[in-house]
Amino acid sequence: AVTSTVKQALQESLVQILQPQRRVDMLRDIMDAQRHQRPYVVTFCGVNGVGKSTNLAKISFWLLENGFSVLIAACDTFRAGAVEQLRTHTRRLSALHPPEKHGGRTMVQLFEKGYGKDAAGIAMEAIAFARNQGFDVVLVDTAGRMQDNAPLMTALAKLITVNTPDLVLFVGEALVGNEAVDQLVKFNRALADHSMAQTPRLIDGIVLTKFDTIDDKVGAAISMTYITSKPIVFVGTGQTYCDLRSLNAKAVVAALMKA
Secondary structure: OHHHHHHHHHHHHHHHHHOOOOOOOOHHHHHHHHHHHOEEEEEEOOOOOOOOHHHHHHHHHHHHEEEEEEEEEEOOOOOHHHHHHHHHHHHHHHHHOOOHOOOOOOOEEEOOOOOOOHHHHHHHHHHHOOOOOOOOEEEEEEEOOOOOOOOOHHHHHHHHHHHOEEEEEEEEEHHHHHHHHHHHHHHHHHHHOOOOOOOOOOOOOOEOOOOOOOOOOOOHHHHHHHHOOOOOOOOOOOOOOOOOEEHHHHHHHHHHHOO
16 A cells, blocks of 8 residues: 555656646647737757757647648758758648648748858748748747857857747757756756846757657656756657657656556
8 A cells, every 4th residue: 555655646746747837838829929910939949960850840730730820940051951851841731731721821931041141130030021921930940059069059049039939949859868858958058158138048848859769768758847847848759740749747657657
């Protein structure tokens, strides 16, 4: 009886950790932005190679399925092929949600200015374009960067400070466990250190990728939310646009308790 009581208490505590006080309800917040006749802006950040662009496309698909129009801002002006990758995603998403399905309205479009330009400036232009054209959401893709690269972290802090997005999402891999926790903590610290604002804008939420590959090794999810108090907004569970889920805290804890 004692064992089951302890186990139940532990389960409840872990579920609470995975459901931080600050929830992110994107659909509600987008509708609120619509009432104020402005686009809802999301900035994606993270280290190199974690699948920021792919998960941005998945979130685009989810938004389109919910009836919102999306402008994708190509602000990764470093990586060769980054803009082309987003162009391919935009074309595929547009084929799934063509204008004729939505009364002639363009539901998804790419905003890009090529390579080697100032990312903060491109984001600003994209947001202004979205406001003028009536897009509901702007998704800002940024270059992958290591958390200890001061010039690149300064550039990211500038992009966030200048454009004041509604939501800053950190994309991390569930597979790398505590390394992802370390990346997130250092990203937040670097954003605070390199920000021009008096009250630095930090990461608001987490997208955890490759969540389908970790089975019982879900400790990273617990650690990330516990250490940062930031909610896991989405988990990536596969390769297709549909493979995006909200975090099921009870299922994660059940898997952890079985381990």
